[in-house]
Amino acid sequence: MPAQTESSAPFQAQPRPQPHVRTLLGLVLLAGLALPYLAYWWAHQLSAEHLRAAGAQRLEVYATSLENLLDKYDLxxxxxxxxxxxxxxxxxxxxxxxxxxxxxxxxxxxxxxxxxxxxxxxxxxxxxxxxxxxxxxxxxxxxxxxxxxxxxxxxxxxxxxxxxxxxxxxxxxxxxxxxxxxxxxxxxxxxxxxIESQQLSWTQGDDKVALVDANGVVFLSSEPEWKFKTLKPLTASARAELAQTRQYFGEPLPALTLAHDEALANGDRLLAIRDGAVRHTGMPPLMLTQTRSLSPRDWTFIYLSDLNSARGNASLAFLFALLGYGFLILLFMYWRQRLRSKEELERMVAERTASLARMTEDLSKEVDVRRQAEQQLQITQSELFQAGKLAVLGQMSASITHELNQPLTALRTMSDNAVLLFERGRMDDVRNNLKTISQVVARMGTITGKLKGFARKSNAELGPVSIHTSVSNALVLVERRLQLEKISFQLRIDQADIYALCDSNRLEQVLLNLMTNAIDSMAGCAVRELHLTVSSKGERVLIRVCDSGPGLTDEARERLFEPFYTSKPQGEGLGLGLAISEQIIRDFGGSLKAEQASAGACFVIELKAAQETS
Structure with missing residues (x-):
């Protein structure tokens, strides 16, 4: 009897861990069901946000290109x-x-x-x-x-x-x-x-671009079948007005067939349009729709991004999460098998060792991949800084075009006058005309030279930079906007040159961005004043850019340097300017902050002072 008791004791002890194992199994199963769906949602959101950012950038490029084409013929x-x-x-x-x-x-x-x-x-x-x-x-x-x-x-x-x-x-x-x-x-x-040639540059894979008027009539589109159709049926009064003006002479202007139309919280829409080069028997592809208005022409650019790629990325993430979960289940079963069989312990240890060796190799590869990713990050940051400069130049294109159009018109008039004066033998007047032409050309050369220097890529090395020169170069690019928008500009800077440890091209990019933001913020203000102050304090150089605009809200102050955050209306900015500027100044070893001001907004750049070198 004692022997039977001893042999049955371990036999009865085996079921004790089973309730705990069942609970753990249940938790693992629940996590396995939730993880793939969470991965699908996250990948879809990330891909959609990437499509939204790319669409906003392309809309800005298309709008700027069309406005430049139309402004060229205005005179x-x-x-x-x-x-x-x-x-x-x-x-x-x-x-x-x-x-x-x-x-x-x-x-x-x-x-x-x-x-x-x-x-x-x-x-x-x-x-x-x-x-x-x-x-x-x-x-x-x-x-x-x-x-x-x-x-x-x-x-x-x-x-x-x-x-x-x-x-x-x-x-x-x-x-x-x-x-x-x-x-x-x-x-x-x-x-x-x-302007029909503009459509040729609007083809971006499966994405679509359309330009519509105030009545919702599509008159330019990357999808030929959408042209001269409407986003919604026209009212009787609208049709009567179009018939009177003969704007779309002889076109019936039918409405596009929408299979899906959904408004999103951020102002975008989700559309599915049946009209197209290929007729869909089922549900047409769902498109993320973004708009950008062109004032004062009452036109609207519409950019439609195909969400199939986002769904594909999300499905891939779902599959990877599912495979990862399956791999974890296999590991769990493998662990249980080790507990059940002591005889296979040595074999399991050997397999585990081999697995660790593979993990070590994978970690080594991951270190190499991470190192390459860091190098790519540096390259991407440099390209982002360059894109920020080009975006600023794009926003300034209207004033720069106006700045160059005036001397071009003057050159044409004076050259015509010079021919007439030469034919009449008035050589002194011809000489004076040619001198004036030379001065106008020199002025245009100065502007284009500053634009070329500003647009070039920066050198990553830091060195002593003249603050006087950087401020002067940045002012050349905003001088015309200050005149056109009647902004009073005041510059306070010491006569002796001040040097800071930075890169001149990127510092000019930051100064231009801050002054451009200040000018934009003062639109509609009765008092328009822009102050730029440069001072040297010990081993630090301080540059203040202050305006008389409405100032910063509490929300804007908290999210000031967040990428893609902007207080401007939709289509007038990507929200990257201040984020890029703050990163540039931080790379210099300095800081960019918003200073509390009694009126308007005031930004302070703090840099390390440097000595002039030969």
Whole structure:
């Protein structure tokens, strides 16, 4: 009996750990069910955010490119009121010599400007001369008074208009500007520009781009089948207005077929459009929709990112998580098997040792991969700094274009005058004209030189940099905006040059970003003042950039240097400028902070002082 008791004791002790094992198994199973779905959600959110950031950047590039194209032709109609033959024709409509001279001049100007057509309209809205006067479908004699851009120009309000030509049936963008003599309007000069070529640069894989007007009509698109369709059915009043202006002459303007339309919390939308090059028998692909408005033309850019890639990444993450969970289950079963069988202990130890050896090898490879990732991170940061500079240049493109257009117009006028003066033998006046042309060219060279120096990639090495020179270079790039927006600028800096340990190109990038943000913040303010103060305090150099704008909110102050956070309206900034600037100054061994100010916002750059070297 005692022997039986001893043999049965260990037999009864075996079931004791089973409840604990069952509980652990249940927890592992629950974790295994939750982990793949959590991985799917996280990967989908990350991929969607990446698509959103890439879409916003491409929208900004497309909008800037289109605005630059349209602004290039803005001055052409204004030039025509300087031509004496144009004035002669409008004052004397029966003068056929003047008409022929104007026709030939417009024909040559149209070729040089690479526009579609240029024409002159009298006060009754009838075309008097046109660059296509040799063609069978010439505009001469056409009544274009029904076009809104002609009516507005005749009322003294120059402007633009996109529409389909009633004669040529070719779409284009029309500019119109009044022609005056001694303050009296004689007629209107108009130019037609084709912007259809912009669609060629809008193809980005499966993503789609569309440009719509205020009525929701798609008039440019990377998807040809969407063109001249509407995002929603047009109202009767809208159709009547379009019919009156003949904006889309002969186009039925049907609505696109939406299989899905969902508004997101951040203002974006999820759309699924059945219309396209390929008809879908089932549910069409879901697209993330982002918009960017083009003022004052009442146009809207729409960028649609295909979410299939995000779903694919999420599915891949789900699969990896599922495989990882399966691997953990196998390890758990392997551990249990070791506890059950003491005879296989040595074999299990050997296998474990081999597994550890493989893990060591994997860790060694992971160290190499991590080292490569750090190197790639440095390269990516450098590219991000460069992208930040190019983004600032893109925001400044309008003022820089205006800054260069004025001297270009002056150069053309003075060069024409120089030819006339030379033919009349007035050599002193010719010499003075040429001197003025040289000064204007030198001024343009200074601007383009500063832009070229600012756009080049920075050297990662730090050295003594003249603060005077960096401030001067940055001011050249914002000088025109300060003048145009009537901002009072004050610079306080010692006469003796101050040097700091940094990189000149990246310091100029930070200064330009801070001054540009200050100028943007003062839009609509009654008092517009920008102060830049440079001082040296021991071994530190302090640069303050302060404005008289509305200042910083508590939320903005807390999230000031967060990437992709911006207080600007959607489409006017990516929220990377301050984050990049703070990283640049930190790389210099300094700091960038927002200082408490009684009015407006004030940013302080603190750098290490340095001595001038040869």
């Amino acid at each position: 052409v109609p204004r030039m025509l009121e300087l031509d004496k033959d144009v004035i002669q024709l409008l004052e004397h409509p029966g003068d056929e010599d003047a008409r022929n001279a104007v026709n030939e001049y417009l024909e040559g100007l149209n070729k040089k400007a690479e526009s579609s057509n240029i024409y002159i309209v009298n006060l009754q809205g009838r075309t008097q001369a046109a660059s296509n006067w040799r063609q069978p479908d010439s505009f001469i004699g056409d009544d274009v008074n029904f076009r809104p851009y002609i009516r507005n120009a005749l009322r003294g309000r120059p402007g633009g208009f996109y529409g389909v030509g009633t004669t040529s049936r070719e779409p284009g963008y029309f500019y119109a500007h009044g022609i005056y003599k001694d303050g009296r309007m004689l007629g209107v000069a108009a130019i037609k520009v084709s």
